Amino acid sequence: MTTKRSPLRHVGAGLAIILAIAWAFPVYWMVNSSFLSSTTIYSLTPTWVPFGGTWTNYKAVLHDSTFLSSLGMSLAITGITLVICLVFAFLGALAISRFKFRGRKALVLAIILVQMLPAEAMFIAQYKMISGLGLLNTIGGVTIIYLTGVIPFTMWMLRGFVAGVPADLEEAAMIDGCSRFQAFMRVTFPLLAPGLVASGVFAFLQVWNEFALASILLTSEQTQTLPLWLRNFAQPSSLGMIEWGQVMAGSTLLAIPVIIFFMFVQGRMAQGLVGGAVKG
Structure with a gap:
């Protein structure tokens, strides 16, 4: 027998996901930026994924x-x-x-x-x-x-x-x-x-x-x-x-x-x- 989730639980789950993303984003951005060159970092266009990054x-x-x-x-x-x-x-x-x-x-x-x-x-x-x-x-x-x-x-x-x-x-x-x-x-x-x-x-x-x-x-x-x-x-x-x-x-x-x-x-x-x- 299946039970339906109340809309309030869906809202709570969505808020939890948003908070988790907001908490994890600075860590992701730190690691992502560590593989980018200074020119790329100072660019006005953000680089979300460090394809072709460097270990320099x-x-x-x-x-x-x-x-x-x-x-x-x-x-x-x-x-x-x-x-x-x-x-x-x-x-x-x-x-x-x-x-x-x-x-x-x-x-x-x-x-x-x-x-x-x-x-x-x-x-x-x-x-x-x-x-x-x-x-x-x-x-x-x-x-x-x-x-x-x-x-x-x-x-x-x-x-x-x-x-x-x-x-x-x-x-x-x-x-x-x-x-x-x-x-x-x-x-x-x-x-x-x-x-x-x-x-x-x-x-x-x-x-x-x-x-x-x-x-x-x-x-x-x-x-x-x-x-x-x-x-x-x-x-x-x-x-x-x-x-x-x-x-x-x-x-x-x-x-x-x-x-x-x-x-x-x-x-x-x-x-x-x-x-x-x-x-x-």
């Missing part, structure tokens, strides 16, 4: 003297920050969700207040602190500052996932002969893994795309991250023109690690995004 823009990016060092800097900072953040945020989420201790409410309130503070208000203090430690233009200095901003958000996000897994499951496993650690690793942790992945994705994006703090703490061309490199790379040439094709090629290469990361974790992330709303 990508060659210019890859031959830039600081691109590879900036890529390595971004990968190192993001990887170290992500691992440390997930470890401490996960332990903190377990503490505030499963255990009763003095100062628990104050800790939760502090986490909320930290997220409410505008990042720009702490730039000067953070710069002076890192400068005093002699960690300017270093991976360690930037990682420390990034952790202070990413851990509270990740901890708060993980708290919902931890609260969604009943503690009765661990108790049942302990009755069956498991120790507390075995019960956690065999029963609870697999259920929390999708939440860790989903939280890790948001932390990854926050660190990978961060620009403002990096521009203050990383002032040397040899220690800049990819967003800083792209800012410097997009400077006007001697003729006063910006090579937009090269800029778009650099932006595309900047997005590739994010796409690869999503390809690896998309299944777990989908489970995690809905898992935090399910109570056992």
